[in-house]
Amino acid sequence: MFKAGGLPGTLPRLISQSYAPVTRSSDNATDTSYVTLATVTVPGGTMNYNGKIVIEQDWRHTSSVSAKNLRIDWGGTWMTAAPVSANTNRSFLLLSIKNANSLASQTALNSSTFGSGTEVTAAIDTTQSVAIDFRCNWGANVVGEQIILLGYSVWYYPGNT
């Protein structure tokens, strides 16, 4: 049975998944610009009221003091940019985007803002297809480094109405 604006049932559905690594290699020229390594489209009408998209990402990157940023855009809205701590080589990102009693207004939870005073919101019409972009950059141009999107899963958890 269809709920308003959403897929039937209450079980989570896998929207997209890939674990074929995509590597961004620094070129010491354009590294400070964000580049989208992968993009996922959530088909219009997938999300119902209170339904949520859950995104998991696995990253590997050169362990160094150079600043690196891992970013997710939701329908063009910058939802999270997790800075990589210096001298770490793995990152796991978790982002939940919820249709809050609306089909066109979301609240979000991500690891970088959890428990902080910053509220992450968006106003994307989920009755239309929404692109999720997985992006990254360096804080400054660097030589011989890599940021690797090892893989991701995008799940949809239906809401109750």
Added chain:
Amino acid sequence: MTDYVVSGGRSSTYPAKHYGGQFIGNRATFCLDQDFLTFDANVQAIPNLQVSQLTSLPVTANDKFFGMHVKYRINDSQSGCSFGTVRSHDMENGKGRWQFIQPTNDPNPANWDWADLDSWANTHYAAGRDLVFTLFGTPAWASARPTERNAYSDQDPEVIQYNRGITSEPLDMTKWDAFCAAVATRYLGKIKYYEVWNEPNYQNDGTGATGTYNFFSGTYAKLAEMVRRANQAIKAIDPTAKIICPATTVWAATAGSADTYFTGMMSAPTSDGSTTMKDWIDIVGVHLYLPTPNRMQDLFAMIDRVNASKTAAGVSALPTWDTESAPINPEASTLTDLHLSQFIARSMIIQAAKGIARTFYFQYDGPDIGIKGRPAVSYRERIASLLLGGSIQSVSSFSDGRVGYYTSSGLTII
């Protein structure tokens, strides 16, 4: 074909399915199905790519490429499994071993026990197959060390002794000469390929046995002398016969004991004052059993190691035969039909792609390792048909053991 322009921080295309990608500057490269025909430079340069192209040349094999062992004589005439070459080693009850063919020091070959070997040779020769006979298993009466334990003997704490001393060289090498000559005489025109011994480097470091499950307990020099003498004895009777070197095992993806043993035995003197083993062989035999747990992803690198060792030993021009391979850790009997079929198909394709001239599955009807009655037999026929038909245009190996091959129908991953 796989390169896209990055503008405004985005690739012009994001393929729905790919095997890895790279962004650098204003170029994005993805490895796609069609790239498996030929990995161009940009695809090869993708970091963290989990697939390696083994060859972008057509991969073919003739019917002799497909070798087999048949343990039981009742199965010699089976028709469900196609093979153009057959190897004698480990026939039922050891009846292919010198130990049982000449059980006493009776010098007259007419009195020896040839019954099983006759049956084996006649059946497979009539079927049009090439025959490989493995010269192996010194009788206790001829053994230089007749009380030694070995891979076929009793082990501690067994009380009853059996098969002691059979992995030793003969004390009197003229007995070896006579045995080799007797086999070549009896099977003149039928057996064309003679392999000297079996897996000499298993629990042996070239100076002697290092364990009680060895297949050879002598030195490099004794083994080299046996190869020279076998060559001379056999080719005196059949100048067209070919000699396969002792087949080394425990090869790995990185340099290890097999490499060391192989080059050591090839350069070992044969006691004639001038030659080494390499001067007396026509074919390089190896056993390509995989590291545990049947790590198919290691196979192509193992073959690279074999080739590097051949070059180091000065025998790079000789063909390489895999005279034994099979899933052993875990064994075929514990694999699902799907996994067994995949193992056999992947192994045959990689070996053909990497230039192995013949490969012998061990064994068709072995109790734990056999494929008789399994769906893998028919799947093997399908892959053999592809290789025989020359329709495979390129081959790639994934880091998880899968194999991709490209035909006019596109990419297939098994």
